[in-house]
Amino acid sequence: MLKKTNPSFLNGVPELLVLKLLSRREMYGYEIVRAIQVETREAFSFGEGCIYPYLHYLESEKMVASRRKEVEGRSRNYYQITPRGGKRLDELSAEWNRVAGGIALLLGGQHA
Amino acid sequence: MLKKTNPSFLNGVPELLVLKLLSRREMYGYEIVRAIQVETREAFSFGEGCIYPYLHYLESEKMVASRRKEVEGRSRNYYQITPRGGKRLDELSAEWNRVAGGIALLLGGQHA
DNA sequence: AGCTGATACCTTATGCTGTGAGGTAGTGTC
DNA sequence: GACACTACCTCACAGCATAAGGTATCAGCT
Numbered sequence: 001m002l003k004k005t006n007p008s009f010l011n012g013v014p015e016l017l018v019l020k021l022l023s024r025r026e027m028y029g030y031e032i033v034r035a036i037q038v039e040t041r042e043a044f045s046f047g048e049g050c051i052y053p054y055l056h057y058l059e060s061e062k063m064v065a066s067r068r069k070e071v072e073g074r075s076r077n078y079y080q081i082t083p084r085g086g087k088r089l090d091e092l093s094a095e096w097n098r099v100a101g102g103i104a105l106l107l108g109g110q111h112a
Numbered sequence: 113m114l115k116k117t118n119p120s121f122l123n124g125v126p127e128l129l130v131l132k133l134l135s136r137r138e139m140y141g142y143e144i145v146r147a148i149q150v151e152t153r154e155a156f157s158f159g160e161g162c163i164y165p166y167l168h169y170l171e172s173e174k175m176v177a178s179r180r181k182e183v184e185g186r187s188r189n190y191y192q193i194t195p196r197g198g199k200r201l202d203e204l205s206a207e208w209n210r211v212a213g214g215i216a217l218l219l220g221g222q223h224a
Numbered sequence: 225a226g227c228t229g230a231t232a233c234c235t236t237a238t239g240c241t242g243t244g245a246g247g248t249a250g251t252g253t254c
Numbered sequence: 255g256a257c258a259c260t261a262c263c264t265c266a267c268a269g270c271a272t273a274a275g276g277t278a279t280c281a282g283c284t
Contacts, residue, residue: 030262052263075261076261106132165271188232
């Protein structure tokens with residue numbers, strides 16, 4: 001589903017951010033959507049229509065696991081990252097560094 | 113054609129790189145395709161089917177101008193950046209910094 | 225002379241990905 | 255009992271890059 005000649009990273013950012021957030025603590029979908037906005041200081045604002053399908057995909061790939069939990073009179077699907085998801089996170093992080101590095105090579109050069 | 117709620121930057125990378133390259137010197141299409149591979153150390157490798165349409169689009173928007181030139185027995189379309197293209201480059205650079213910064217905020221945090 | 229491969233340009237069909245708009249349902253407040 | 259927020263979900267649509275195709279010229283080889 002991934003694997004291209006070019007880093008599939010110009011699209012796959014949501015996957016990276018979701019896995020990273022889950023690597024820190026168990027979270028539920030709605031919370032993730034908000035967290036991405038807040039923690040990137042509005043640099044990103046992926047819609048629910050993007051994040052939910054990603055969570056389902058990640059779960060089907062055993063990158064994350066979910067469990068139903070009742071909190072504050074609310075029923076929520078909490079997601080945890082799996083070891084496989086952790087490996088995936090490492091891969092995506094490395095690829096992001098490659099991408100950001102590549103652009104820095106061209107943009108950087110002679111100023112801040 | 114651009115303008116979204118989210119930075120349209122996860123796709124618009126080619127536009128940024130093309131403008132940046134042209135801001136340094138006059139270049140032709142084929143050369144740009146190669147330069148992106150080489151100067152990003154293979155981090156990116158956009159195909160001709162991506163770059164040529166971009167050049168045409170940029171020209172139609174007066175971001176770049178072109179002229180036919182005979183060099184080494186070859187006929188080439190050389191492109192130069194215009195003042196408008198320069199402004200666009202500044203905008204895209206700023207947006208890239210926002211994006212890269214946003215991801216760094218999440219990824220960075222508490223380790224290297 | 226004929227072939228191959230590189231240069232140089234171009235276009236099209238296809239596919240992935242996120243958006244935007246929708247829809248359900250429960251909770252809390254005024 | 256109306257409204258807003260939480261929490262989940264889906265689908266039609268569109269942007270963007272890819273892969274694969276096409277044309278033509280030039281250099282080198284045999």
